[in-house]
Amino acid sequence: MTSEKKTSNVSGQRRMPATTALAPPIYPATVYACDSPQQAADLLAGNTDGFIYSRDGHPNSDMLAEQCKDWHRAEHAAIAGSGMAALALALLSQLQQADHVVISHQLYGKTLHLFTTEAARLGIESTVVDTCDLSAVRRAMCEETKLVIAETIANPMLQIADIAGLSEIAHAHSARLLIDNTFASPVLCRPLDWGADLVIESMTKIMNGHSDVILGCLCGNDAVWERVPQTASTWGLFASPHSCWLAMRGMATLDLRVKRAASTAKQLAERMAGHPALLETHYPGLNVASDRALAEKQMATNEAGLGFGNMLTFRLAGGQQIAEKFIYALSPSIPFCPSLGDLKTTLSHPESTSHRELTDGQREELGIFAGTIRLSVGIEEPDEIFEHLERGLQAIE
Ligand SMILES: Cc1ncc(COP(=O)(O)O)c(C=O)c1O
Secondary structure, eight states: OOGGGOOOSTTSOOOOOSSOOSSOOOOOOSBOOOSSHHHHHHHHHTSSOSOSBGGGOOHHHHHHHHHHHHHHTOSEEEEESSHHHHHHHHHHHHOOTTOEEEEETTSOHHHHHIIIIIHHHTTOEEEEEOTTOHHHHHHHOOTTEEEEEEESBOTTTOOBOOHHHHHHHHHHTTOEEEEEOTTTHHHHOOGGGGTOSEEEEETTTTTTOSSOOOOEEEEEOHHHHTTHHHHHHHTTOOOOHHHHHHHHHHHTTHHHHHHHHHHHHHHHHHHHTTOTTEEEEEOTTSTTOTTHHHHHHHTTSSTTOSOOOSEEEEEESSOHHHHHHHHHHHTTTSOBOSOOOOSSOEEEOGGGTTTTTSOHHHHHHHTOOTTEEEEEOOSSOHHHHHHHHHHHHHHHO
């Protein structure tokens, strides 16, 4: 904007800025005025670039999608109203009646429900397997299998999916691989680089990082994208301009936050491992972690260098009462929040939150007990977090 275009506001006219705002604007408009019926028709058909109705797209969603695309080196990205909406977008755009999916038994509970119970209502069958066991995945594949689904770092035991191995199996059966990268974020892993066809992030978590936005994104390349925009619009899976704007602000510090939190989590894991009040400590970066080599390979794909994520899971020596005592002792310094990825360190108790719908037997099979605690490490000083944890451990000794 040049200074000649500046008009006085004395007469009530709007003053046009001669400078450019450093922060992006928010576009709350639900609809955009068209010059002509032809322009409207072209916009609605997607033949002309631009906006007409916010459910089909708006500038804030486009700006955020651009960032997600860059992070994942993807040809396309779509922003959806939540991580679950991004998963629903993947399901509805890629699958149809009589298709079959192979899914990890360690998926986030609602994702498991979506691809088993909800998908079954649409005539889509599923087989649930341990996707860390590639021969079990191979056995589960059939002619109708169209999608294999796993998480980069599984919740809460933090096992690492072999994305390249899963992609090879999926592609050998003409199926596609969808990876939920929420626990890693693209700072630590870019699943498309390892052969995944689609990747989702619950941006509610570390992508936004401030616990004030529910949002998701789906990224992929041309080969899988044909039905995505129409599906997002028809099923109404869009995200609000304000949420997108907030997430852009969160994403501006994504790289800094993830590296800092991952480095702290590794230090904490090393200090916690072997503590007498703990039966086990799970962190992909521990030397004893069975899949550390896999984590090193997959999670060193970018400039961040080695990083094993900000999540840390440990098992207290004791049951429900001990877990409660520990949680009370840490509160409010480390709050009990059934989510993750905040600036602040938080903890969760999988048995009573994310995995409460499983039977005791199913939880045990996954390694989840009443004493299992999941820590989402934030960006505080490592010593400060460790002091709080030690106070909790002393309280149960
Ligand atoms: C791994 C993972 N994927 C997806 C989701 C769903 O994301 P949202 O809560 O943004 O719908 C969650 C939520 O906890 C999650 O942990």
